[in-house]
Amino acid sequence: MRIALLALIVCGTTFAQARYDLVIHGGRVLDPETSFDAVRDVGIRGTQIAAISERPLVGARVIDASGLVVAPGFIDLHQHDQTAAGYRLKAMDGVTTALELEIGPPDVRKFLDQRRNAALINYGTTASHPWARAAIFGRPAVGDGEIVPPSGPATNDPATPEQVQRMQQRLRDELNAGGLGVGMGIQYTPGATRQEIIEMFRVAAERGVPVFVHSRGDRVESVGEVIAAAAVTGAPLHIAHINSSCLREAPECLRMVAGARGRGLDVTTEAYPYIAGTTQINSALFNPGWREKFGMDYSDLMIPNTSERLTKERFEQLHASPQPQPIIMFNNTQAMVDQVIANPLTMIASDGVPGHPRNTGTFGRIFAQYVRERRSLALMDAVRKMSYMPAIRLERSTPEARKKGRVQVGADADLVILDPETFRDQSTFEKPAVPSTGVRYLLVNGTLVIDGGAIVPGVAPGGALIGPSAQ
Ligand SMILES: [Zn+2]
Numbered sequence: 001m002r003i004a005l006l007a008l009i010v011c012g013t014t015f016a017q018a019r020y021d022l023v024i025h026g027g028r029v030l031d032p033e034t035s036f037d038a039v040r041d042v043g044i045r046g047t048q049i050a051a052i053s054e055r056p057l058v059g060a061r062v063i064d065a066s067g068l069v070v071a072p073g074f075i076d077l078h079q080h081d082q083t084a085a086g087y088r089l090k091a092m093d094g095v096t097t098a099l100e101l102e103i104g105p106p107d108v109r110k111f112l113d114q115r116r117n118a119a120l121i122n123y124g125t126t127a128s129h130p131w132a133r134a135a136i137f138g139r140p141a142v143g144d145g146e147i148v149p150p151s152g153p154a155t156n157d158p159a160t161p162e163q164v165q166r167m168q169q170r171l172r173d174e175l176n177a178g179g180l181g182v183g184m185g186i187q188y189t190p191g192a193t194r195q196e197i198i199e200m201f202r203v204a205a206e207r208g209v210p211v212f213v214h215s216r217g218d219r220v221e222s223v224g225e226v227i228a229a230a231a232v233t234g235a236p237l238h239i240a241h242i243n244s245s246c247l248r249e250a251p252e253c254l255r256m257v258a259g260a261r262g263r264g265l266d267v268t269t270e271a272y273p274y275i276a277g278t279t280q281i282n283s284a285l286f287n288p289g290w291r292e293k294f295g296m297d298y299s300d301l302m303i304p305n306t307s308e309r310l311t312k313e314r315f316e317q318l319h320a321s322p323q324p325q326p327i328i329m330f331n332n333t334q335a336m337v338d339q340v341i342a343n344p345l346t347m348i349a350s351d352g353v354p355g356h357p358r359n360t361g362t363f364g365r366i367f368a369q370y371v372r373e374r375r376s377l378a379l380m381d382a383v384r385k386m387s388y389m390p391a392i393r394l395e396r397s398t399p400e401a402r403k404k405g406r407v408q409v410g411a412d413a414d415l416v417i418l419d420p421e422t423f424r425d426q427s428t429f430e431k432p433a434v435p436s437t438g439v440r441y442l443l444v445n446g447t448l449v450i451d452g453g454a455i456v457p458g459v460a461p462g463g464a465l466i467g468p469s470a471q
Contacts, residue, residue, distance in 0.1 A: 018043075018051070018057065018058060019058050019060065020044055020058065020059040021044055021045050021046065021059065022043075022044040022059050022061050022413075022443075022446070022448075023041055023042070023043050023057045023061070023063070024042040024044070024070055024415070024417060024441075025041050025056060025057070025062050025063060025064055025065055025066075026039060026064065026065055027040070027042070027065025027066070027068045027069065027417060028065075028070065028420075029407050030070065030072075030379070030380055031072075032072065032383050032384035032389075032405070033388050033406050034408075035380060036407070037380060040053060041054075042057075042070055042407065042415070043059060044443065044446050045446075046446055047412060047413055048403075048410060048411065048413055049407065049408065049409055049410065049412075049415075052407070063417070065417050065440075065441075067419070068417050068419055068420075068440060069379070069416075069417070069418050069420045070415060070417050071383045071387065071407065071418070072096075072387035072388065072404065072405045072411075072414065072416070073095065073096025073387065073415055073416045073444065074093070074095045074096065074097075074348075074387055075096070075097040075099075075386070075390035075391055075394070075404060076095045076098045076350050076352070077101050077212070077347065077349045077390050077393060078099070078101060078102050078212075078240055078241070078270060078349035078350060078351045078352070079095075079098035079350055079352045080100055080103070080351070080352060081359050082105075082111070082125075084118075084119075086352065086354070086359070087121050087462070088120060089352075089360045089433070090350075090352070091120055091439070091442050091449050091455060092360070092436050092439055092455070093361060093362065093364055093425075093435070093439070094363045094386075094418060094436070094439050095350075096414035096442065096443070097121060097404065098121055098122070098123060098352070099123065099124045099125065099180065099394075099465065100123075100124075100125040100183075101124075101126045101180060101181060101183055101212040101238070102183055102185065102213070102214050103147055103148055103183050103184075103185045103214070104128030104129075104131065104174070104179065104182075104183030105125055105128060106131040106134075106140060107131075108126075108127060108174045108178055109177040109178070111125050112177070112178050112466070116464065117460055119462030119463075120444070120459070120461075121444050121449065122444060122445070122462045122463050122464070123462055123464060124178075124180050124397075124398075124464055124465030125178075125179060125180065126180055126181045126182055126183035126212055127171045127172075127173075127174030127175045127181070127182050127183065128174065128183045129167065129182060129183060129185070129189070129192075129200050130148055130149055130155070130185045130188055131149065132170035132171055133167055133189055134154040136159070136163050136166045136167055136170065137154035137163070145324050147280065147353065148280060148283050150282040151283055151284040151286070151287055153191075155188060155191060156190055156191045156284060158191050158193055158196075159192070159193075159196055164195075164199050167200065168199055168200070168202070168203050171200065171203045172203060172207075175203070175207055175467055176469050176471045177471075178466040178469075178470040179467045180209065180394070180397035180465060180467040181210040181211060181212055181236075181238075181396075182201070182204040182209065182210075182211045182212070182235075183213075184197070184200060184213040185213075186215055186225075187214055187215065187217035187245075187285055188283050188284050189284065190216070197225065197226070198229050201230065201232075201233040201237075202233050202235070204233070204236070205234040205235040207467075208236075209236070209397050209467060209469075210235065210236035210238050210266070210396055211226070211229075211238070212238045212240060213226050213237065213238070213240060214240045214241070214245065215245050217285065217293070217294075219246045219253065220246070220249045220252050220253060220256070222245065223239060223246065223253045223256050223257070224256065227257075227260045230267060231260070231265055236266035236268075236396055237265070237266065237267045238267075238268045238269065238270070238393060239253075239257065239269040240270060240349070241271060241277075241349070242254065242257070242269045242271055242340060242346065243271040243337055244331065244332060244351075247331060247332055248336060250339065253269075254269070254340065254343050257345055258345060268347065268393050269346055270346060270347040270349035271340045271349070272348070272349060272350055272358045273341050273348070273369060274337065274358050274362075274365075275330065275332045275333065275334055275337055276329055276330045276331065276332070277328075277351075277356075278326055278327060278353055278355060279326070279327065280324040280325065280326060281315070281318045281319055281321075281326070281327040282321060282322065282325065286315075294329075295331075296330075296331050298310045298311055298312050298314075298315050300329060301328065301329055302327070302328040302330070302429065303328075304327070304328055304354075304355030304356065304429075304432055305355060305430075305431075305432065305433075307430055326353060326356070328355070328356060328429060338374065341370055341376070346385065347386070347389040347390050347393065348362060348363065348366055348382075348386045349362075349390070350363070354433065355432055357427035357428055357432040359427075359433075360425070360433060360436060361424075361427040363386055364424045364437070364438060365424070365425035366382050367418075367420065367424060367438070368425060370382065371420075372421075387405040387406075388405040388406065389405075390405065391405025391406070392405070398465050398466060398467060398468065400465055400466075412445060413445060413446040414445065417442070417443075418438050418439045419440060422437060422438040423437070423438030424438055439453070440453050444461045444462055445463055447459055449461065
């Protein structure tokens with residue numbers, strides 16, 4: 001009798017506790033950390049995953065996920081388009097966290113303030129070396145359309161030792177404002193000497209955060225420069241888009257990353273699944289000699305949203321303009337991109353900017369092209385490259401990262417629920433702003449931001465990821 005009563009109380013209590021805010025019922029749950037892959041119910045309470053159960057769970061709302069994959073929301077370490085419209089497109093591509101780490105903005109505090117309580121997905125950024133350099137050379141940012149400073153003295157001239165020290169102080173201040181690391185675009189600041197680069201790595205090493213770097217653009221040579229800077233300073237290193245930074249030398253660049261890791265250095269890398277890159281045509285990347293250096297010609301350049309290929313005259317007109325006109329550069333081969341994407345060392349990151357289909361379609365394209373069509377990536381490996389590996393990369397920047405990139409009890413409820421047969425990119429080089437299809441539901445910190453395939457209006461659950469020096 002007493003036992004029965006006790007059992008009743010326990011059952012009653014259990015039942016009362018076991019009502020979740022949201023239940024995702026009967027989906028194929030993938031956890032890339034443990035390689036768990038089975039049909040389960042997932043119970044969400046507040047902002048976290050509270051239960052993963054073989055038996056059906058009870059929730060205030062139950063989503064039927066039969067036939068769908070339930071995976072950690074994708075974490076994009078490299079997203080320049082940090083607008084509300086950009087966040088909607090990222091969400092449609094399965095992304096729950098989109099970070100501007102490669103270059104960083106002109107002002108970290110302003111960047112974070114502008115997005116507080118206003119972002120659809122999670123966001124964060126780095127202390128920017130190119131913008132620190134521009135500020136100290138007296139050429140601050142003039143508008144939000146600028147991702148990198150245009151070519152000029154601030155990008156092309158060497159700095160004095162005193163200017164280098166001021167850049168270091170600027171980076172420290174930006175890390176104190178919440179930067180997740182140091183962002184560098186060495187190819188966009190060709191005036192920066194190897195010594196200047198090492199001094200910037202030293203600031204990251206002081207704080208124990210990574211340097212996220214677009215390397216100098218001489219492929220193997222440039223990867224050697226940043227691995228050496230990591231080795232001599234102790235700063236962790238993340239090399240952006242090894243596909244476009246190394247082009248035909250990408251296999252050797254990846255061997256160098258593997259070799260550095262094998263000798264205990266914290267070096268990681270990423271890639272995006274497209275044969276063309278993009279940048280601003282008035283940037284220092286197009287300083288004289290670019291055709292010889294990249295093996296490209298004017299006709300390899302295209303204006304986004306059109307099919308217009310450039311001529312010498314048109315190039316010179318656009319290059320000299322103060323307008324940060326984006327340009328598509330056809331500079332890689334499909335075989336090289338395929339090899340880089342399949343390499344176990346590469347995370348998937350979009351380098352998203354308006355005008356290039358990678359801004360909208362990177363993650364869907366991995367499913368369409370590499371999981372389904374070429375079958376060069378297993379589903380779990382694709383999910384790992386898009387969620388768990390970036391979360392691990394972020395652990396030195398914020399302890400919050402340990403709760404992301406996983407489908408586990410206690411993890412943040414950042415989840416993508418997608419149809420593995422239809423999730424795909426829709427954007428092309430001619431029409432680069434078409435949202436991906438196949439993401440049926442997306443949760444950010446427990447809140448639905450995509451419901452039944454459509455963006456939920458009026459929600460802003462995205463939180464900031466803040467670096468360890470924030471004051
Ligand atoms: Zn870049």
